[in-house]
Amino acid sequence: MMGMTKDMKKEDPQKKQPIYLYLVIFFVVILLNAYIFPAISEKSIKEVDYGTFLKMVDDENVDEVIMNQNFIEFTSTSENDELKYKTGVIDDPGLVDRLHKANVKFTKTIPKENSPILTFILSWIVPIIIFLFIGQLLMRRIGTGGTGNALTFGKSNARVYVEAEVGKSFDDVAGQDEAKEALLEIVKFLHSPQNFKEIGAKMPKGVLLVGPPGTGKTLIAKALAGESKVPFFSISGSEFVEMFVGTGAARVRDLFKQAEEKAPCIVFIDELDAIGKRRGIGGIQGGNDEREQTLNQLLSEMDGFDADKGILILAATNRPEVLDKALLRPGRFDRRIPVELPDLTARKAILKVHVRDVKLAEDVDLHEIAKMLPGASGADLANIVNEGALRAVKFGRKAVTQEDLEESIEVVIAGYPRKNKVLQKNDKWTVAYHEVGHALVAAKQSHSAPVHKITIVPRTSGSLGYTLQVEETDQVLMSKEQMLNKITTLMGGRAAEELVFNRITSGAANDIEQATKIARTMVTRYGMSDNFGMMALETVKNPYLGEDTTLLVAPDTASKIDEEVQMTIKTCYDKALEMIKDNEGKLHEIAEYLFEEETITGKKFMEKLND
Numbered sequence: 001m002m003g004m005t006k007d008m009k010k011e012d013p014q015k016k017q018p019i020y021l022y023l024v025i026f027f028v029v030i031l032l033n034a035y036i037f038p039a040i041s042e043k044s045i046k047e048v049d050y051g052t053f054l055k056m057v058d059d060e061n062v063d064e065v066i067m068n069q070n071f072i073e074f075t076s077t078s079e080n081d082e083l084k085y086k087t088g089v090i091d092d093p094g095l096v097d098r099l100h101k102a103n104v105k106f107t108k109t110i111p112k113e114n115s116p117i118l119t120f121i122l123s124w125i126v127p128i129i130i131f132l133f134i135g136q137l138l139m140r141r142i143g144t145g146g147t148g149n150a151l152t153f154g155k156s157n158a159r160v161y162v163e164a165e166v167g168k169s170f171d172d173v174a175g176q177d178e179a180k181e182a183l184l185e186i187v188k189f190l191h192s193p194q195n196f197k198e199i200g201a202k203m204p205k206g207v208l209l210v211g212p213p214g215t216g217k218t219l220i221a222k223a224l225a226g227e228s229k230v231p232f233f234s235i236s237g238s239e240f241v242e243m244f245v246g247t248g249a250a251r252v253r254d255l256f257k258q259a260e261e262k263a264p265c266i267v268f269i270d271e272l273d274a275i276g277k278r279r280g281i282g283g284i285q286g287g288n289d290e291r292e293q294t295l296n297q298l299l300s301e302m303d304g305f306d307a308d309k310g311i312l313i314l315a316a317t318n319r320p321e322v323l324d325k326a327l328l329r330p331g332r333f334d335r336r337i338p339v340e341l342p343d344l345t346a347r348k349a350i351l352k353v354h355v356r357d358v359k360l361a362e363d364v365d366l367h368e369i370a371k372m373l374p375g376a377s378g379a380d381l382a383n384i385v386n387e388g389a390l391r392a393v394k395f396g397r398k399a400v401t402q403e404d405l406e407e408s409i410e411v412v413i414a415g416y417p418r419k420n421k422v423l424q425k426n427d428k429w430t431v432a433y434h435e436v437g438h439a440l441v442a443a444k445q446s447h448s449a450p451v452h453k454i455t456i457v458p459r460t461s462g463s464l465g466y467t468l469q470v471e472e473t474d475q476v477l478m479s480k481e482q483m484l485n486k487i488t489t490l491m492g493g494r495a496a497e498e499l500v501f502n503r504i505t506s507g508a509a510n511d512i513e514q515a516t517k518i519a520r521t522m523v524t525r526y527g528m529s530d531n532f533g534m535m536a537l538e539t540v541k542n543p544y545l546g547e548d549t550t551l552l553v554a555p556d557t558a559s560k561i562d563e564e565v566q567m568t569i570k571t572c573y574d575k576a577l578e579m580i581k582d583n584e585g586k587l588h589e590i591a592e593y594l595f596e597e598e599t600i601t602g603k604k605f606m607e608k609l610n611d
């Protein structure tokens, strides 16, 4: 993944690292010298308690005493005693007298490790360097443009880019033609506002890219930086709102000041929702004050400049529903450009972009790969190509094969195969029948996607096996019949288990969850139940992010919904069980084959089913 900041950073903080590294190593070496080495060289020291020491002194057994800060070293008078002795220091004012009386030579040393230079370095220079180091890190986080100077505090950390530095163009963005076209249109205005003014057309000040994560919003903005040939400021919403109160607003002010100087130009605010969230929601603690100030500043800056000045504010978000309404008013982000998940053609095109620098084997069919990935985002596709390439390297191949790519799809869907997880025979049989149950039901229904693969190799995601179905074409609309068929297919696994073993296992948990979700949306959102008809019972909070919904109904209606969902699933289950019973012979035959082979391709499965 290519984060904006990572790719586009102008100065390179890496260059500063080695100096710190040397300093750290330098001081570690000094510390080693001071503490460790003396200890090593004093191996032949015997530790005794203070009482023993005093006794030896009184017995005139002690020859010489060296008093260190933390311990006392002494040698014995006896000729055959080569040892050095050591004991702790105790506050003992009578000791000197005692030593004197016993005729012992004694000295007090200034300990080696306390040499003034070292003390100075340890107590002054090291802390200062650590302090500077931490300060640098903090400054970089606060984003003072990397100068590390506290005086630039509050300056915008948006960086100016020219096309060459970014190195992305619209060729790197596959699909998304509407978005590209709309943006180029606006860029035209930046270059020749006259043509537009003559007719009296006003260009939008703000353009908002909205769409699910990973669809290429940030990428499109980067590419626009390359295409537009005007200065391009880029900043992420989260960079505005950082540690200290007041810096966000100051940064917005500074950003717009810089932009005005450089106009015509484009200001890109990625992840706008980080500052643009509706004001006044979320909190007693007042933790949002900072964000609100930043947002207010942004709003007033956008009002403050004339569109004729040639500043285009481009922003991106995947959470348009949380944005403050004021941001979406005319004169602010009044133009929305949707950046949607790619369809089949676009997925193929995106794959093509990402395999440009990858060596592909003859057998690779990108169309087939694209078909297997309905609902995948551009980021997912990029990821799959990379996984495939890594796999090819792992197996020592010179080029990426179709198998590599298909396997990497499965890795993305289900995780890596678990080599060391061997199923008990019992469980393996259950999983084999379960999966073949799914596949049989899928194959025996008319409106359901063909089976592409069945496998019972355990995966790191925890899945013990799965049946992969691949639609021939991308479908936008699903009929009621298709949805019911899907639920029935999901029921097929459990139905097979019940028929064959007359007992059921926990293996169907995921199937049940998915089936319930489908049945529920059919009732609450798609108007596909007889009881409720076309009544909206739920709304979706964010069209781009998952299943987060709000129930719109009274509590007793909610329990009726549950009944309806339950009914739907029950009917489908019965249907699945019926189908399995009708094909019991095939079920056994194919399950036994799967048990042995662990993986069956869709083609092989259909052959076995039809012969």
Ligand code: ADP
Pocket: 001, 002, 172, 173, 174, 175, 176, 211, 212, 213, 214, 215, 216, 217, 218, 219, 220, 316, 350, 353, 377, 378, 379, 380, 382
């Ligand atoms: P977003 O900002 O919408 O969350 P990104 O722009 O960060 O998504 O996309 C992440 C990565 O996915 C891109 O760097 C690119 O490698 C890939 N990608 C996404 N969409 C496309 C596309 N339309 N064409 C080519 N690559 C794409």
Ligand code: MG
Pocket: 217, 218, 219, 270, 271, 316
């Ligand atoms: Mg992004």
Ligand code: ZN
Pocket: 434, 438, 490, 493, 494, 507, 508, 511
């Ligand atoms: Zn299942």
